[in-house]
Structure formats: structure tokens, C-alpha cells
Amino acid sequence: MDTTQLLKGVLDLAVLAVLRDEDGYGYDILRRLRGSGLEEVGDASVYGTLRRLFQAGYLTTYVVPSEEGPHRKYYALNAAGRTQLATSGKVWRSFATTMDTILAERGARA
């Protein structure tokens, strides 16, 4: 029913991936993620993830005042973030492959 649990540990990766293309601020990243298929992502999750990634040293941040609304807190990938994205991406692919194998194994006991 709920994709919440599936997101655990993967939201970090998704946010890093979205930031690889171009810098973004929380609300914008939220829209990008939802637009890419993660429609049930909560806003608080994204903001929390951004804070965590920033504190982990993967992101830099700068504030841009907007004349059409509140200020925007932009985030950008740094070198460590790009490395982390590559690493986590591989871990994810490996994990997903393992799961697909298990799901496909029907009497494939040999």
C-alpha cells in the first residue's frame, strides 16, 4: 500500500541525483521528485534529507532572495556529494539486482 518504507535510504540517493543536473531549493526539489514518479514524497522528508546531506558534507548552500515569494535556500552538489552519488548509485543497482533475482527465482534451485 505504502511506498514509505521503500523510500528509506533511497531518498538520499534520489535527492543527490536530482541535484546532479542543477542546483535546487527544497520546494523545487520536491516538485522534481514528484514529477519524476516519486509522487508520494512528503515535504518534510525532503527538507530533512537536505539538512542531513548538508551536515554530512555532500552539499553546499546559498540563499537567494526572491521577489516573488519567500527566500530560497539553494543546495548544490560538491565533490564529496558527487562521489557519494556514484557510490550509493552502485549500491542501489546491486541491491535492486539482487532483489530482482530473488523475485525471479522460481524453482531455480541449481
Add this chain to the structure above:
Amino acid sequence: MDTTQLLKGVLDLAVLAVLRDEDGYGYDILRRLRGSGLEEVGDASVYGTLRRLFQAGYLTTYVVPSEEGPHRKYYALNAAGRTQLATSGKVWRSFATTMDTILAERGARA
């Protein structure tokens, strides 16, 4: 570093998939999962998952006394479990595809 978070919500699915082939008891399922690539699965996680799946009505259980050790608590998929396996499997595939798309999107902004 840690695949722990990735397992969230997926361990259920993996256990159901492993039980699709044939009935199994906790310790055995643990070995099957580890043998299939989920090498870092903790034993308590598997036992806990089995209890949860049973309470959710997806499994039936029966105890088989063993003459070469402690008794074994076997679990088997029932109809609801098979339905759940199919459903969760689809959710997983859809989710994995979405993630792969996000990870692959490099300047694919059109």
C-alpha cells in the same frame, strides 16, 4: 555503506518470494536469503518479519520436531500471501524503475 535502510519494506517481499518456492523455517529462510545475495540480513530481522507476515494473515505455520536439534517452526504461503507477493512485487518493480529513471536522468530535461 549500509544496506540496512534499503531493506526497509523490502524484506517482507524477499521473505514472501523465498517462501513461494517451498515452505521454510526461520533459520533456513535466513540462509536462503543470505545465499541469494542479502548477506547482511540479521537473524532477528527475519524472525521478526515472519511474525509480522503471519500476524498479517499471509502465512500459515506448523511446528516440526527435529531429532537433530531444536524444533523447527515452518511457515507456508497461503492465498493471501500469494496475492500480497504479487502486489508487492509489482510495487517494487515500479518503484525500482522510477529510481533507475531518476538516476539516469542527466540533462534529460525535455
Add this chain to the structure above:
DNA sequence: TGACGGTACTTCGCATCGCAGAGTACTGTG
């Protein structure tokens, strides 16, 4: 003017779930 909705972010506390650790119990082996 004031109510409202959209944008943008923060804080709080909850629920889920995998896991480490400890404990129980049975078996065969050195």
C-alpha cells in the same frame, strides 16, 4: 482593506522496521 491560496521553510513528535545483544534450549563432538 482583508481573506485566501501558493510558495518556502522549520520544528515536533510519531510510527515503522532492521538489528545488535542477551537469553533459552536442544544436539553432537572432542
Add this chain to the structure above:
DNA sequence: CACAGTACTCTGCGATGCGAAGTACCGTCA
């Protein structure tokens, strides 16, 4: 008899996504 392997249970912790509420700024519309 100590020990390792098998098999299971219980307790409590930690990480994380999320709902709810609050703050604040802006433009629109009555």
C-alpha cells in the same frame, strides 16, 4: 563437560520518512 552449531524469543535502540502545525512572504480578488 565445555563448546559449537542449530533454532527461536525478547528487549531496546537507531535511522528515517512523514503528518501536523506554525511562520512568513507574495499576489489576487472581492
